[in-house]
Amino acid sequence: MLTELSAKKRAQELRKQLSEWSHQYYVMDQPTVEDVVYDKAYQELVGLEKKFPKIIVDDSPTQRVGGQVLSGFNKLNHVLPMLSLGDVFSKEELTEFDQRLHKTINDEFAYNCELKIDGLAISLVYENGLFVQGSTRGNGVVGEDITENLKTIKAIPLRLTEPVSIEVRGECYMPKRAFVELNAKREAEGKTVFANPRNAAAGSLRQLDTAITARRHLSTFIYYLMNPEKLGINKQSEALRKMSEWGFRINTESRVANTMADVDAYIDEYQEKRITLPYDIDGIVLKADPFSVQRIVGNTVKVPRWAIAYKFPPDEQETVVRQIEWTV
Numbered sequence: 001m002l003t004e005l006s007a008k009k010r011a012q013e014l015r016k017q018l019s020e021w022s023h024q025y026y027v028m029d030q031p032t033v034e035d036v037v038y039d040k041a042y043q044e045l046v047g048l049e050k051k052f053p054k055i056i057v058d059d060s061p062t063q064r065v066g067g068q069v070l071s072g073f074n075k076l077n078h079v080l081p082m083l084s085l086g087d088v089f090s091k092e093e094l095t096e097f098d099q100r101l102h103k104t105i106n107d108e109f110a111y112n113c114e115l116k117i118d119g120l121a122i123s124l125v126y127e128n129g130l131f132v133q134g135s136t137r138g139n140g141v142v143g144e145d146i147t148e149n150l151k152t153i154k155a156i157p158l159r160l161t162e163p164v165s166i167e168v169r170g171e172c173y174m175p176k177r178a179f180v181e182l183n184a185k186r187e188a189e190g191k192t193v194f195a196n197p198r199n200a201a202a203g204s205l206r207q208l209d210t211a212i213t214a215r216r217h218l219s220t221f222i223y224y225l226m227n228p229e230k231l232g233i234n235k236q237s238e239a240l241r242k243m244s245e246w247g248f249r250i251n252t253e254s255r256v257a258n259t260m261a262d263v264d265a266y267i268d269e270y271q272e273k274r275i276t277l278p279y280d281i282d283g284i285v286l287k288a289d290p291f292s293v294q295r296i297v298g299n300t301v302k303v304p305r306w307a308i309a310y311k312f313p314p315d316e317q318e319t320v321v322r323q324i325e326w327t328v
């Protein structure tokens with residue numbers, strides 16, 4: 001006999017299982033169960049919550065697609081401005097960046113090298129481990145509250161593995177495969193097509209109908225933790241590892257470089273690999289790894305002095321599916 005109490009207990013078991021499967025599939029790119037198994041458990045949870053609405057909790061996977069059509073997005077002020085990035089287009093300029101830093105910092109320090117994902121910057125706020133607000137970068141000071149749309153993205157955890165209150169930032173992007181398939185569908189429907197995955201991701205996040213956003217196969221790579229030293233984290237590479245442990249999707253191609261020769265090698269490697277990646281990148285981002293170095297050199301009004309974007313030469317090749325490794 002199904003009581004509200006037994007339904008509540010069963011729903012908690014289902015949510016835990018669904019969350020683990022979802023983490024494996026959407027965050028770790030390592031599906032562990034067939035879709036049909038996931039869907040069966042999900043439908044059972046939907047049934048229990050429909051029968052006993054009082055057992056519904058905010059971080060239930062059923063709450064990702066609110067299904068409501070918003071009338072607009074509220075503006076919001078970022079607690080800390082989302083800085084821009086200085087960019088360079090040659091290894092010579094990269095060396096100048098490194099030399100400038102060493103004018104201020106005498107001892108040696110490592111760089112964290114990251115792929116520069118070609119999507120759009122987002123900010124995510126968590127209170128006691130629960131996702132409470134998500135927004136676009138906007139002009140860096142004022143962004144748009146797109147929490148409801150970001151909740152539909154399975155790579156964004158609704159609850160972290162620890163009850164921490166943090167703000168993180170990253171890139172929301174559309175995988176190349178989803179981009180090609182979306183444009184093929186739009187073409188068949190006589191609609192306009194998106195010029196590139198970045199525009200497709202931006203258009204998908206700007207949807208007022210969250211059910212449309214939910215169908216666009218968006219994903220994220222998180223790359224920034226606010227006030228990390230308050231959490232006892234002292235390097236960018238450590239912050240990335242910690243955010244991964246909390247449940248965020250972190251790009252696995254990041255690497256610590258101890259010399260500029262290592263940085264050059266990283267650039268050469270990913271200029272080669274670029275076309276095979278399942279997502280667009282437009283360069284790499286170099287960051288002083290120790291937060292102590294970041295703190296000493298600080299930021300200008302617009303950009304950090306401790307990070308730089310190295311932009312690849314524009315790559316004329318079309319985004320074709322066959323050259324892409326078949327992951328998300």
Ligand SMILES: CC(C)(C)c1nc(N2CCN(c3ncccn3)CC2)c2cc(C(N)=O)c(N)nc2n1
Pocket residue numbers: 083084085114115116117118119121137171223224285287304307
């Ligand atoms: C935290 C800092 C400021 C160093 C930072 N800022 C970034 N960006 C700033 C400029 N952004 C921007 N966007 C629109 C207009 C002007 N600037 C877009 C994000 C980063 C972007 C990526 C990426 N794409 O993969 C990344 N791995 N690390 C970043 N790190």
